[in-house]
Amino acid sequence: MVVGDIATGTDVLVIGAGPGGYVAAIRAAQLDLDVTLVEKETYGGTCLNHGCIPSKAFVTASSIAHDAREGEAMGIHADPAVDMKGMRSWKDDVVDQLTGGVEKLCKANGVNLVEGRAEFADANKVRVAHGGEGQGSESIEFEHAVVSTGSRPVQIPNFEFDGEHVLSSRDALALETLPESLVVVGAGYIGMELGTVFAKLGTDVTVVEMLDGALPGYEDDVARIVRKRAESLGIDFHFGEAAQGWEPAGEGITVRTEDADGEVSEFGAEKVLVAVGRTPVTDTLDLEAAGVETDERGFVPTDDRARTNVEHVYAVGDVAGEPMLAHKAMKEGHVAAEHIAGEPAALDHQSIPAAVFTDPEIGTVGLTEAEAEEEGFEPVVGTMPLRASGRALTLDDTDGFVRLVADGPSGFVLGAQIVAPEASELVAEVGLAIEMGATLEDVAATVHTHPTLSEAVMEAAANAQGHAIHTLNR
Amino acid sequence: MGIREFKLPDVGEGLTEAEIVGWLVEEGDAVSEDQPVAEAETDKAVVEIPSPVNGTVKEIRAEAGEMVPVGDVIIVFETEGGDDAPTETTTAEAEPVEAEETAAAERAPDEEVPTPEGRVFAAPSARRLARELGVDIGAVEGSGPGGRVSDADVRAHAEDDTDDDPAAVETEGVKSATRKVTDDGAEAASADAETGTSAGTVAGEAADRERTLAAPATRRLAEEQGVDLNAVPTDEERDGQPFVTPEQVTAYATARQDAQAADAAALGVAGEDERVPYRGIRRTIGKQMERSKYTAPHVTHHDEVDVTALVEARRDLKEVAAERGVSLTYMPFVMKAVVAGLKEFPYLNSTLDEEAEEIVLKGAYNLGVAVGTDAGLMVPVVDGVDRKGMLQLASEMNDLVEKAHERSISREEMQGGTFTITNFGAIGGEYATPVINYPETAILGLGAIKEKPRVVDGEVVPRHVMTLSLSIDHRVVDGAQAAAFTNRVMEYLENPSLLLLE
Numbered sequence: 001m002v003v004g005d006i007a008t009g010t011d012v013l014v015i016g017a018g019p020g021g022y023v024a025a026i027r028a029a030q031l032d033l034d035v036t037l038v039e040k041e042t043y044g045g046t047c048l049n050h051g052c053i054p055s056k057a058f059v060t061a062s063s064i065a066h067d068a069r070e071g072e073a074m075g076i077h078a079d080p081a082v083d084m085k086g087m088r089s090w091k092d093d094v095v096d097q098l099t100g101g102v103e104k105l106c107k108a109n110g111v112n113l114v115e116g117r118a119e120f121a122d123a124n125k126v127r128v129a130h131g132g133e134g135q136g137s138e139s140i141e142f143e144h145a146v147v148s149t150g151s152r153p154v155q156i157p158n159f160e161f162d163g164e165h166v167l168s169s170r171d172a173l174a175l176e177t178l179p180e181s182l183v184v185v186g187a188g189y190i191g192m193e194l195g196t197v198f199a200k201l202g203t204d205v206t207v208v209e210m211l212d213g214a215l216p217g218y219e220d221d222v223a224r225i226v227r228k229r230a231e232s233l234g235i236d237f238h239f240g241e242a243a244q245g246w247e248p249a250g251e252g253i254t255v256r257t258e259d260a261d262g263e264v265s266e267f268g269a270e271k272v273l274v275a276v277g278r279t280p281v282t283d284t285l286d287l288e289a290a291g292v293e294t295d296e297r298g299f300v301p302t303d304d305r306a307r308t309n310v311e312h313v314y315a316v317g318d319v320a321g322e323p324m325l326a327h328k329a330m331k332e333g334h335v336a337a338e339h340i341a342g343e344p345a346a347l348d349h350q351s352i353p354a355a356v357f358t359d360p361e362i363g364t365v366g367l368t369e370a371e372a373e374e375e376g377f378e379p380v381v382g383t384m385p386l387r388a389s390g391r392a393l394t395l396d397d398t399d400g401f402v403r404l405v406a407d408g409p410s411g412f413v414l415g416a417q418i419v420a421p422e423a424s425e426l427v428a429e430v431g432l433a434i435e436m437g438a439t440l441e442d443v444a445a446t447v448h449t450h451p452t453l454s455e456a457v458m459e460a461a462a463n464a465q466g467h468a469i470h471t472l473n474r
Numbered sequence: 475m476g477i478r479e480f481k482l483p484d485v486g487e488g489l490t491e492a493e494i495v496g497w498l499v500e501e502g503d504a505v506s507e508d509q510p511v512a513e514a515e516t517d518k519a520v521v522e523i524p525s526p527v528n529g530t531v532k533e534i535r536a537e538a539g540e541m542v543p544v545g546d547v548i549i550v551f552e553t554e555g556g557d558d559a560p561t562e563t564t565t566a567e568a569e570p571v572e573a574e575e576t577a578a579a580e581r582a583p584d585e586e587v588p589t590p591e592g593r594v595f596a597a598p599s600a601r602r603l604a605r606e607l608g609v610d611i612g613a614v615e616g617s618g619p620g621g622r623v624s625d626a627d628v629r630a631h632a633e634d635d636t637d638d639d640p641a642a643v644e645t646e647g648v649k650s651a652t653r654k655v656t657d658d659g660a661e662a663a664s665a666d667a668e669t670g671t672s673a674g675t676v677a678g679e680a681a682d683r684e685r686t687l688a689a690p691a692t693r694r695l696a697e698e699q700g701v702d703l704n705a706v707p708t709d710e711e712r713d714g715q716p717f718v719t720p721e722q723v724t725a726y727a728t729a730r731q732d733a734q735a736a737d738a739a740a741l742g743v744a745g746e747d748e749r750v751p752y753r754g755i756r757r758t759i760g761k762q763m764e765r766s767k768y769t770a771p772h773v774t775h776h777d778e779v780d781v782t783a784l785v786e787a788r789r790d791l792k793e794v795a796a797e798r799g800v801s802l803t804y805m806p807f808v809m810k811a812v813v814a815g816l817k818e819f820p821y822l823n824s825t826l827d828e829e830a831e832e833i834v835l836k837g838a839y840n841l842g843v844a845v846g847t848d849a850g851l852m853v854p855v856v857d858g859v860d861r862k863g864m865l866q867l868a869s870e871m872n873d874l875v876e877k878a879h880e881r882s883i884s885r886e887e888m889q890g891g892t893f894t895i896t897n898f899g900a901i902g903g904e905y906a907t908p909v910i911n912y913p914e915t916a917i918l919g920l921g922a923i924k925e926k927p928r929v930v931d932g933e934v935v936p937r938h939v940m941t942l943s944l945s946i947d948h949r950v951v952d953g954a955q956a957a958a959f960t961n962r963v964m965e966y967l968e969n970p971s972l973l974l975l976e
Contacts (some may be wrong), residue, residue, distance in 0.1 A: 007885070009758050034751060101962070127885075136884035139689035141758075166930065304589040344605035348589045375593070410620030412595050437622040 009038040012340055013126060013142035015118045017237045017286070018045020020317030020329030021148035022102050025108075029109040035139055037106060038128055040117040044099040046150050046318075047326040053098060055193055055368040057091040058173065062200035066233075073396060082201050084178045091173075114140070120290040123310060131207040144312045146341045147292070147300060148333065149164035149285060151278040151318035159185065159274050165253050166246065167273045169194060181201055183255045185243045187214040189356040196358050199233040206267050207235055208257050210242045215356065218417075219368060223420045225399050226358045227372035233359070233393035241265060246272055249399035261366065280319045295321075304347045308338040314340070328352050351415065353431045360400045363427030366415025366434050369405050378408040380462025382440070384456040386420050386472050391451040397421045402441070404430065404455040404464055411439035413461075421455055429457050440464050476553040478527050482514070482542050494548065495672070496538045501533045503796060511549060514542075529553035588610075596623035607632040680705040680726075681716075688718045695720050699727035705918045755850040766912035770826075772946035774907045775956040778921075779964040780928060784798045787970045788842045795865055804923070805843065808869040810893060810920060811966035813839045815861045819959040821951050822916040823892050835948055840890035842911055843871055845878045854880040854913060855891040860976075895920065904941045915950045918942035929947075940967070 017039035025037040041268060042049050065132040068078040106113055116128040121139065129137045153168040161168045167175075169190050180203060184195045188211035207214070207230075214228040214230070214237065215223040215246045227237065242256035243262070250269040259265075280298045287294060292308045292315070294300050299322075300308050300315035308315050314336040318327030331349065337346035351367035372379035386400045400419035409416055414428035433443050443461035448454050462468040482492065490515045495513040511531070533550040536542045587605050590612030596604075603625050604611040614631040616623035654710055683704045686698070694720075703718055710717045754762065766902045784807060792826035795802035817821040820835045827834050839860040842853040854874035856867060877883040894911040899922035910920040921941030928937040940963070945954045966972050 008755055090898060130882065136882040136887070138881070138883075139885050152485065191532060305586070316677075346589050348601050348604060407620075410595075412620055412622075436597045437618070437620075439619055441619075 006143045007125065007139035008036070009035065009141045010034050010112065011142070012036070012144045012146065012337070013038065013140055014146045014148060015126070016045060016148040016150055016317070017102065017106070017331065018150045018317060018335065019047050020150055020320075021045065021146065022172045022333070024106055024146045024314075024316060024333035024337045025111045025331045026109045027334050028340060029106075029111045030193070031337065031343070033112070033341055034112075035143070036112040036114055037113045037120045038116060040115070042099050043102040044095075044108070045148075046152075047329075048098045049095060050101065053095055053327055054091050054173040054198070055169070055190075055359055057094050059193065060334070061087050062092070062197045063359065065202075066200035076403040084176060084201075085176055088174070088176060116435060117284065118143075118285045118351035119284070120130075120292075121286075123313070124299065129297055138463075145290070145313040145314045146284075146306075146333070146336050146340075147285065147287070147308070147313065147319055148317045148329065149281040149319050151280050151324055153274070154277045155272060155281050156185070156243065156276055159243065159272065161274070165248070165255075165271055166345045167271055169273070169275050172273050179270040181252070181273065182206070182268040183208065183253075183267050183272040183274060185209075185255070185274045186276040187211075187216075187237065187239070189273065189279065189358075190277075191273070192230065192358050193356065194273060194275060195235055195399045196230055196233065198254070199230070199235050200359070205233075205235045206238065206269065208241050208243055208255070208267065210240070212239050214239075215362070215471055216360065218356075218364070220417050221401075222362055222364075225360065226356070226362060229359055229399060238265065238267075240438075242314075243272075243274075253355075271291070274285065276402060278318065278324055280318050280321075302332075305339045305345070306332045306347060307339070310367060323352060323354060324353065325354060330434045335399075347353075347437065351431060353427045357424065360397065360420050363418040363420075363422040363423030363425075364416065365427050366413075367432045368415060368417060372405050372407070372414050376384040377414060378415065379405050380408040380440075380464050381405055382460040382462065382468070384459040384463060384468070384471055386453075386456065387454060389451075389456050390461075391453050392420070395421055402426065402460045404443070404457070404460040406440045406461075407462055411441055411465075413438055413440060413443060416457070418457075418458075420453055420456070426453055426457060429454060475862050478553050480549045480551060480553040481545050482536075483523070491541050491543045493541050494536045495925075497534060497593065499525075499534075500532050501531050501534055501633065505529060505551070507529060525551065527551050527553050537966070540912070571819065594623060596628075600625050600628055604628045615657070622909060626874045632781055654697060680860060681707045683716055685715075686714050686718050688723075689713050689720075692718060692720045692723055696723045699723060699726045699732070712750050726877065759850050761897075761910050764911070767909050770909060770910050770912055770915075770950060772943045773908065773948045773953060774943055774957070775960055776905050776936050776941065776943050777964065779958075780937050780968050781923060781940045781967050782938045784967055784970045785923065791864075794918050795868065798865060800865050800869045802865070803870050804873060804920075805897065806864045807970060807973065808840050808918075808920060808963075809843075809856070809859050809867055809871075810864065810976055811963045812841065812893065812895065814966050814973070815959045816974050817860070817972045819955055821955060822946065822959050823916045824950060825913045826915065827891075827949050828948065836892040838890075838892055840892045842888075842894035843875070844894060844896035844911075845875050847879050847881070849878040849881060852883065852888060852890065854878050854883060854887055855889065857890065864875055866971075893917070898942065899923065905943050908945045910941060910945055910947055915947045916956070916959075917945050919945070 011033040012028045012035045014021045014035065014037045017037055021037060023045065025035050029035045031205050047053060050444045065080045065082050068080045072080060075114065093190050110186060114128055116130040118126045121127050125139055125141045127137055127139055159166050161171065172194055178201055181197050182203050182205050184191045184205060184207045188208050191207060192214060195205045195207050212229045213223055216468040232238065238257065244256045244258050246255045248254050249268055250330045252268060253272060255267045255269065255272050257265050278380050282298045282300060290313055291310050292300060292313050300319050302308055302315050303322045305321065306314045306316050316332035316336050318324040322330060332347060335345045335347050353363065356362040367375065369379050369381050383401050383403045387398040392398045402420065403417045404413060405415040406412060413430060413433040416427060418426050420426060440461045444458055444465060445456065446460045459470055463471055463473060466473045480709045492514040497512050499511045505511060505525040506528050508524045509527065511525045511863060512523045514521055529551040531549060532552045534708050535550065536548040542548055545670045551743065579826060583774045587608055587610050590610065593617065596611055600623055604614065606627060609628055609632050611623060611628065614623050616625050617627050618624050620913055620966045639872040686703045688703055693703060701723055706718045706722050708716055708718045708722050710719065749922045765931060782834060786950065788802065788807065792802045808926055816839060823839065825834045825836065838858060840855050840857045841859045844851055844853050854875065856870050859867060874883065889913060891914060894917045895912055896917060896918045897909050898906050899920045902922050906919050906920040908917045910917045921943065924939050927934050944956055944960050
């Protein structure tokens with residue numbers, strides 16, 4: 001009894017164990033498919049290892065340091081010392097716990113785990129090169145494949161990441177010592193989150209941004225509150241200036257920028273963090289060999305079942321296009337797995353929430369007023385400023401608002417923009433309302449706990465209907 | 475202008491592919507509906523394939539002489555119409571499907587309901603129900619506040635469809651979930667319930683309705699439990715039709731299992747079967763075995779050889795080898811002996827190129843050595859055995875075997891073999907029928923070396939004896955040649971000093 005060339009066969013091959021990939025793998029295994037999950041690095045992908053989780057761990061830690069320092073109005077006097085090594089090791093524990101959990105869940109659900117870098121050989125086969133010399137490689141034949149290789153930080157000219165002077169977001173989350181000063185290139189959500197973290201820990205932060213303001217893509221009043229708070233933390237903003245290059249200067253570096261008129265400015269700092277966006281990892285897979293097409297930005301176009309142009313190959317998560325969010329990836333992974341198993345699954349959600357973990361946080365979901373109008377609705381808007389919220393006052397955190405957007409004639413909730421502490425949590429209620437087809441009346445008539453921030457959602461709904469109690473109606 | 479892709483239709487008899495004999499049109503030609511555009515040959519006849527549209531031939535995707543799987547696009551038409559017409563095959567006009575035979579879970583992917591472009595206000599659960607029932611939720615009129623679509627709206631819509639368009643029921647079996655129960659059906663059910671059947675001993679006697687209403691979750695539960703919904707007894711009704719609840723399904727399934735268990739106990743059957751998925755390497759091995767066994771007519775030649783001298787030689791050399799850090803087994807001796815045999819009988823070191831109708835006598839002597847691993851059988855290949863010394867063979871083979879056990883072996887290291895050796899003697903067997911590592915032509919199986927009585931110079935003495943089983947592809951090699959080859963290998967194994975000449 002002999003066999004020659006071995007190519008392992010599997011029903012579903014998942015490439016990449018990030019939030020899209022591991023969800024797809026586990027769900028497919030739950031549906032009795034034979035699943036093989038290939039990961040070249042660590043389970044959990046960018047989100048768990050280099051993104052959401054480590055950055056949110058630092059957001060929490062830096063806020064504790066900052067709040068302790070700023071508690072005098074409440075009669076608390078403290079002078080906290082930040083031990084960056086200790087903070088990092090706590091963060092690493094959190095990450096390890098989660099990545100270990102993902103691996104365990106995969107195994108417990110019967111997913112075959114393979115370590116290595118996968119490359120398509122053809123539309124039904126990949127070659128997996130195992131890490132390290134002499135570790136060999138293997139072929140895996142598949143009935144269906146799910147591509148979930150994620151994204152990596154974008155580099156800009158003259159700012160090659162070196163982990164020492166020029167940091168990517170990933171490097172910044174692995175620092176062992178706190179830099180005294182930091183230039184952040186880019187005032188998008190990653191730059192703003194990390195800029196806030198370092199400012200709260202005591203670093204001198206300067207942000208340079210090519211565009212005219214912070215957080216492009218968010219409405220002006222949303223971005224303004226966050227920028228103002230950042231300024232009050234001591235962050236120095238320079239808008240309309242493009243980073244041109246850097247050179248070593250003493251112990252640190254000098255970053256050179258140029259504005260539209262060609263005027264050059266220089267900023268000295270210990271390090272520079274480049275956070276100008278992320279680009280999909282689709283160049284290492286030889287997608288062409290499988291016949292899978294990518295667009296001009298490297299994303300893989302997919303349909304509402306997460307399928308690529310090749311019917312049995314699916315793409316989920318960052319590789320499948322904007323928004324590059326872990327929860328979008330998970331949903332897509334879920335749908336891909338169920339569709340492969342013959343379940344009637346589809347990407348038919350009405351909205352995807354998004355959160356920025358600045359201070360205060362931003363939580364958005366669904367449509368803005370302008371977008372609702374563009375889609376042909378007759379939008380009505382209800383707002384609850386946080387300064388009218390009892391809970392916000394007791395948190396000593398009253399910058400911000402909850403704004404609901406709804407369709408006037410029908411009352412259906414269409415969207416929300418929330419700037420508030422815990423906005424990332426508050427937005428979930430509105431997401432549920434949108435998916436359920438709830439109306440303003442439904443939200444306003446739901447009894448909310450007092451005193452909580454979530455009351456502001458109820459109040460905003462009442463405000464849109466003209467019968468709010470705690471604010472003046474429009 | 476529209477584009478119409480045309481897939482090779484099911485040409486009948488459940489055929490999965492057909493040969494395109496020739497094209498009757500060229501790219502750029504104008505065609506009219508039903509005009510023959512190609513001829514395809516099945517195993518029964520040559521059939522003409524007609525154009526499904528009026529238009530122009532934009533692209534021909536299959537060449538004359540090509541075998542094309544049913545469902546592949548063979549030609550693309552440009553049509554006069556405005557919108558792109560959907561891709562079509564004649565299977566789309568398939569015969570009506572019996573409603574009973576289909577269920578939501580069996581819905582083919584191409585019957586998918588598209589997600590509507592515009593916004594529809596409905597809960598995710600209602601959207602899923604719509605997909606399950608094959609309803610375009612965008613077409614459902616919502617009865618909730620502001621026109622919100624509820625589960626009930628989706629069901630009502632599905633039912634309306636059924637009433638309005640009986641054909642829809644025939645082709646879209648999923649809608650049977652909401653088909654109305656006819657009076658006949660209901661009567662039949664009650665009649666059966668009265669008369670009872672052999673299953674009458676089962677608590678919760680089986681009903682026999684034609685149609686039953688139930689929620690999708692209940693249908694799934696029934697499927698999971700292996701229960702026919704129409705057999706589940708119920709006295710509940712919805713809109714005057716029999717309606718089954720999850721509790722009833724569970725009760726019925728339990729009663730049935732109890733009855734089966736009782737039957738099994740009565741027959742003295744004990745224990746349950748365990749079902750292990752046939753997947754991964756096991757399936758790969760299986761497919762390869764099947765291919766080999768069904769392609770190459772196997773004949774196995776058995777013999778036994780006195781290897782007493784070899785046992786002694788190996789015992790002496792083993793220590794020398796160990797000093798040089800190599801563990802010496804019998805395998806390198808066998809490999810050398812096999813290569814000596816193959817040089818004399820090149821047809822055993824060959825491949826049959828069926829397409830070219832040629833036998834390829836291999837110039838290289840690359841021997842595969844079958845290794846049983848936890849994952850299944852793997853065959854690492856030692857290249858150029860004729861050019862390597864005994865210790866080098868031993869060391870290379872040991873490395874490869876270890877890699878195979880660790881599953882770190884690469885595909886390249888299992889490729890390019892010309893002949894294979896498998897050692898079932900390692901687990902004590904004497905004879906077996908090894909399956910050829912196709913497309914090789916022969917495989918040698920080694921039995922265990924055991925002490926057996928042999929007659930030497932007229933006296934019965936204990937000798938070390940090894941058994942050999944050589945399987946050949948009888949298309950290429952005949953029995954006489956197999957025996958001659960085996961004899962030559964045996965000669966070397968009997969007199970290992972001959973190997974010095976190799």
